[in-house]
Amino acid sequence: MHKCSLLLPVLFLQALSYNYSSINLPDEHLLYFFRNLPQLTERCLKDKECLFKEHLNKDRCWGYEHDCEWTKQYSIPACPGDHKGWVKSKFAQQTTFHTQADFGYVKEQIKEMKMMCDPLFPDDSSLECSEHLRFCRARNIMMNFTKLAHRDEPIRYKMDVLGDGDIGGYCELHRDKLLKEADHISPLQSWGPELRYFTKLKRRPIVQGDCDVVVEKPTFVMKIDATVNMYHHFCDFLNLYASLHVNTTDEYTFSTDVNVLIWESFEYRSAFGDTWEAFTEHPLWDLKTFKGRTVCFKNIVFPLLPRMIFGLYYNTPIIYGCERSGLFDAFSKHVLHRLKIPLYHRKNKMIRITVISRNTKYRRIVNEEELLKAIKKNDQYEVKRVVYDRDMSFKKQLEITRNSDVFIGIHGAGLTHLMFLPPWAVLFELYNCEDTSCYFDLARLKGVKYITWQKADKIKSFEDGTYKGGAHAKFANYSFDVEEFTRLVDIAAKHVKNHPEFQDFVKRAAKKESILHEEL
Structure with missing residues (x-):
């Protein structure tokens, strides 16, 4: 026995x-x-x-x-x-x-x-x-x-x-x-x-x-x-x-x-x-x-199961107008703590922008390089392009996510990373592919700001004709108007800068750095 x-x-x-x-x-x-x-x-x-x-x-x-x-x-x-x-x-x-x-x-x-x-x-x-x-x-x-x-x-x-x-x-x-x-x-x-x-x-x-x-x-x-x-x-x-x-x-x-x-x-x-x-x-x-x-x-x-009727979070009916679940916040902190995911020391007030790039067949950003080049011109932005796939450990992915202020990606499961963003962060779902509530609701539950593409005339889809399941926004690739993209990123960055917890975090980091210099 x-x-x-x-x-x-x-x-x-x-x-x-x-x-x-x-x-x-x-x-x-x-x-x-x-x-x-x-x-x-x-x-x-x-x-x-x-x-x-x-x-x-x-x-x-x-x-x-x-x-x-x-x-x-x-x-x-x-x-x-x-x-x-x-x-x-x-x-x-x-x-x-x-x-x-x-x-x-x-x-x-x-x-x-x-x-x-x-x-x-x-x-x-x-x-x-x-x-x-x-x-x-x-x-x-x-x-x-x-x-x-x-x-x-x-x-x-x-x-x-x-x-x-x-x-x-x-x-x-x-x-x-x-x-x-x-x-x-x-x-x-x-x-x-x-x-x-x-x-x-x-x-x-x-x-x-x-x-x-x-x-x-x-x-x-x-x-x-x-x-x-x-x-x-x-x-x-x-x-x-x-x-x-x-x-x-x-x-x-x-x-x-x-x-x-x-x-x-x-x-x-x-x-x-x-x-x-x-x-x-x-x-x-x-x-x-x-x-x-x-x-x-x-x-x-x-334990509680993933697809319960009125369960967490797959089938959760969420009342309008509310956000910031303590349960989701505690879960995020629990995982980050147990996995020992570090929070970087801040040396400046630059906004850290992470753009998820997809290497999949569908929902790729056709003019991605052009979009990245446009926002990199802003000297207040620190821009990182990442591919979250099996070539990068999940702990490393969480480390990048935890230290992002603006998190950008087209509709896809990778946006679930929003659960590990800091409280002042913004999720910019570049295009929701006609699934309007999925990550909007998850962002509400976590308590982070959510924005998405707003002007249909400033986005263009590219379908390769090989998908046989009928037309659907998830089975295409897209290009985005550069000026409109930059405008939305600026809105996200402004939210971060004005968020009290971001301001407090930067102040505490600056104070800690000042004390360190005095000791040296």
Whole structure:
């Protein structure tokens, strides 16, 4: 029997010296972390080796805690625009946005949690889920993967990985309640396809040795979207991050000493794979890892999924006039911190402009060199042309993005990088290819300024005639009027210059440089 290292019970941990090095969070997130763990706060106060005392007992909260005051939460949505009749007041507009796409969404999942299988004793199993089985967590459960040994076809987006009796636990199962919530039966919408087969076992599977493998580290099971596309794959990562908050009930919530099991048999490959380092320090598992074996998990989480109805962020209905989700901001900072992406020191007030160049068949900028030459004439602009492809590591891409003030590119998944722009930045979607809301909404969620091409008579399309799927703006290449392009870039640069956080960042950098010169 294979055994992974033990996740110690909380009561036992309290008798031991806590490993504070496991708290690898951005400094500004530490006080929110301790806010939800009073037992850890007490331990830190008494422990001479705890270096986090300055972050304790702060009157702040993420925004999903039951006693979190509106003015004390991580961030308050900005709603400068008209809600267009959705609600009756500005505050209602803010709270609607908060529930749709911020930590209020996490709060809703926590409020919805219901026991589907009740334990009676500590060694029993348990299963707890939010409505429609969008998020679930369980303890001491069994999964039977023996049938996969006789299954030759690759598994991806399948709803028949498990069948009757292939998943279960020793607990009091509320089967009618479980089946009622299993109403979103689709590969990436809920855990209904898998958990509808949950069965009450006659024995405690771990205690009585019914498992070929016992996994004792916490495990996150992931049904993931298209890994070749940044927009879709980051819906996986954003939902995983949100799930950490839904699961914020113990001190190891944000630990990377956890396993990730990808719910397919394909070997995981993605240009964005570095992002997993923000969540786990261990190699990824897939269904081949346990093919032909019965596996028991002591602590398992079924996270929020990328294509949930009214989910995050692929199907998010966003009220008009609002922007800046604290959840998206925290996710961005979490990933940048965990991946150690540097923020460059500023030596001047020049506007850093990054232009994404496409080497694909469609949506190329035909007169790209001419456009670049035009804006390079402005001595206040520092212009960088980049190709974000497999020849550049994803961490290097994030480094460039994080240090960009104006980010320019034609419609495409690469614009998902906007989630890692600084708060003063502008996303200039050069042309949205008739998909008007995709990156406009994502920019709103992140809280960065969005602009796009406005004058149809100053853009020209070039179609090569080889695309047979019917005319569509995404299957052409384009040239843009140089003067109009320059005008829009100037508008973006002006926004950056006037943004209070940009001005403060430049001032602090100049002050730091002045102090450094004095010391030298």
